Amino acid sequence: MEREELSMWEYLLKEQEKGYWIEVKEFVKNDIPPKLIRDMDSGIIETGRPLIEKAGPKGLLGARFPKIYGGREINWISEVAGVEEVGVLGMSLSCAFVMPSIVGEALNLFGTDAQKQRYLLPTNQGELYSAEALTEPRGGSDFFGATTNAKRSGDFFILNGEKRFVVGAQDADYFLVYAKTDPEGDPRRSISCFIVERNMGVEVQNIYQLLGTRGGGTGRIVFRDVKVPAENLIGKLNGAYEVFN
Numbered sequence: 001m002e003r004e005e006l007s008m009w010e011y012l013l014k015e016q017e018k019g020y021w022i023e024v025k026e027f028v029k030n031d032i033p034p035k036l037i038r039d040m041d042s043g044i045i046e047t048g049r050p051l052i053e054k055a056g057p058k059g060l061l062g063a064r065f066p067k068i069y070g071g072r073e074i075n076w077i078s079e080v081a082g083v084e085e086v087g088v089l090g091m092s093l094s095c096a097f098v099m100p101s102i103v104g105e106a107l108n109l110f111g112t113d114a115q116k117q118r119y120l121l122p123t124n125q126g127e128l129y130s131a132e133a134l135t136e137p138r139g140g141s142d143f144f145g146a147t148t149n150a151k152r153s154g155d156f157f158i159l160n161g162e163k164r165f166v167v168g169a170q171d172a173d174y175f176l177v178y179a180k181t182d183p184e185g186d187p188r189r190s191i192s193c194f195i196v197e198r199n200m201g202v203e204v205q206n207i208y209q210l211l212g213t214r215g216g217g218t219g220r221i222v223f224r225d226v227k228v229p230a231e232n233l234i235g236k237l238n239g240a241y242e243v244f245n
């Protein structure tokens, strides 16, 4: 009797879970020109935006999220199968592909409807390029020791500090930023999460190529008295513990 040869995902995914995986495979094969990868590799291009601009309109970004916010409501395993396919395009394009899912998770679970309309939907549609900023020059493992701080002033938070190793630093339209809002409090209840748009005054320093993230515009970002509208707080004040989890 002949044995059927199945790839891992053919074996693991149920029939109704295979559609997204197959679409992403086709996208990777047909929609990303080798020249883009070569140009990113040699530093001519320092952004993953070309990928999200192609993947968004095809409904491939943030596929786990509700349809009203640009997702497909597929399950985690189906999304992971797709993400694995993008891995062959290299670290930078893979980061660009998963960022809507990472930043989107915070928005989807903790954002208000207005925040989801303003950021989650256009991110999944490939119209906004997102990035996450949690690691600091002092280190990334000690999340609750963050020194980037946000002080309330009227309808704004005034943000000061630095983040490093941020994939997309060079070109992202907005950043999901974690900052200390209660420096004297219990460290686990001292940090809040914000959406900070680049044009609110984010400075970019030092673009570098972290662990193969060539062409991803990875770098250090600096906040000097950046005025962030209070409505850009994601989740509760001092509640980043839950968001980051």
Ligand SMILES: Cc1cc2nc3c(=O)[nH]c(=O)nc-3n(C[C@H](O)[C@H](O)[C@H](O)COP(=O)(O)OP(=O)(O)OC[C@H]3O[C@@H](n4cnc5c(N)ncnc54)[C@H](O)[C@@H]3O)c2cc1C
Binding pocket: 091, 131, 132, 133, 134, 135, 136, 138, 139, 140, 141, 142, 163, 164, 165, 166, 167, 168, 210, 211, 213
């Ligand atoms: C490819 C890549 C992409 C990334 N993209 C992003 C991004 O988009 N946005 C972002 O914010 N960050 C990003 N990061 C950063 C990542 O989150 C950090 O590298 C990570 O949090 C670890 O922080 P660190 O590198 O500063 O190491 P450190 O925190 O300085 O740790 C260094 C070493 O010390 C060990 N260590 C630390 N504390 C202790 C302890 N208490 N006890 C014992 N050992 C300890 C760690 O395990 C590690 O081996 C990226 C990193 C990489 C490699």
